[in-house]
Amino acid sequence: MKIAATIAEARTLIAALREERRGSEQGNAVGFVPTMGYLHEGHASLLRRSRAESGISVLSIFVNPIQFGPGEDLDRYPRSEKADLELAEREGVDVVFLPSVDEMYPQERKTTVTVTGVTERLCGASRPGHFDGVATVVSKLFHIVKPDKAFFGAKDAQQVAVLQKMVIDLNMDVEIVPCPIIREEDGLALSSRNVYLSSEQRREALVLSRSLREAAERIQSGESVSPRRIVEDVTRAIQASPLAVIDYVEMLAFPDLVPLDEEHGLSDLRDSGGSLILAVAVKFGTTRLIDNVIMKLKEAALHV
Structure with missing residues (x-):
């Protein structure tokens, strides 16, 4: 080398x-x-x-x-x-x-x-x-x-x-x-900034991958739910952590990163074989973590 x-x-x-x-x-x-x-x-x-x-x-x-x-x-x-x-x-x-x-x-x-x-x-x-x-x-x-x-x-x-x-x-x-994202066994996405987390913050940060995974499973199951409802549910799950301060929770078409239409966004993406991203950025103390799931709906495949 x-x-x-x-x-x-x-x-x-x-x-x-x-x-x-x-x-x-x-x-x-x-x-x-x-x-x-x-x-x-x-x-x-x-x-x-x-x-x-x-x-x-x-x-x-x-x-x-x-x-x-x-x-x-x-x-x-x-x-x-x-x-x-x-x-x-x-x-x-x-x-x-x-x-x-x-x-x-x-x-x-x-x-x-x-x-x-x-x-x-x-x-x-x-x-x-x-x-x-x-x-x-x-x-x-x-x-x-x-x-x-x-x-x-x-x-x-x-x-x-x-x-x-x-x-x-x-x-x-x-x-x-x-x-693909590489994760710890408990689901936390690997990041150079993870070293800043206290042991308590590290435990609380698992809410990110957990809430994203649960939302992705609902979407892939074909449940009739709007992007707004998914974002609200993920936001509520993260807010349940007393140490979490949310920067954003967003669901967008990927890779264009444009908002999804409330009425037809998910169904249109599924029909066209398009992809979406559900992304979060959250601070634990002074440490800002990001995570996401990207889904190609027509294939019902989850990419993390």
Whole structure:
């Protein structure tokens, strides 16, 4: 495994691997997993998917300052470089791109990538400017790494939708590959921020996956229920936790992230084979957690 601290080093290493593996059995396609580090089993699952589908596997670790808003947890965002590199080595990563802030933003930034439409709701509404920061840094990383496929976890489903839209609109030659949410045995979605939770908050946070699962089972059973009623029931279940402070509970069409019509939304989606997302963001103390379920109704399949 090679480690690149600069853009020039990353480009050189990846280009050399592409040439070396040209015509080899595993091929020279590049799979890419962009992260902010503090890696866990969710990230490891992305790296395994990248290794399975690509001849060259690249990981980036960069805590991107421009996607954090005022008062957010940039300074206290968990970091674990040694453990991250050990995990990357175990998962067969070929190149780790580990740049500094100065390397990624060496001068005053005059360019921002903004994706509209899919950024106005969910986390985009409560974290203004967040997805500008995400789209800008991922665009930069794509230009540096030049991957054939990039792998992202579905826990950040809005991020997936934003990046898919960016890639289509800007004709980027990369496939965005969404990967399933990885959960603890008790259902809590893995997140680098889980480390902030007290033991009591950790127990209370299980209400997120539990309420989402129960709502999804009702929808998939064909029960005649409106999106508004589902949102109200999930909200009520989460509010029963004394430690939970809700940012949002929303049900939207996916990946366009538009509200569902109260009269015909679910039936229309089921008839057309469309997908919906039921997504939540909730604070426990100072720790903000997100979770979701994505359902393709015609197939009656639940994706979490």
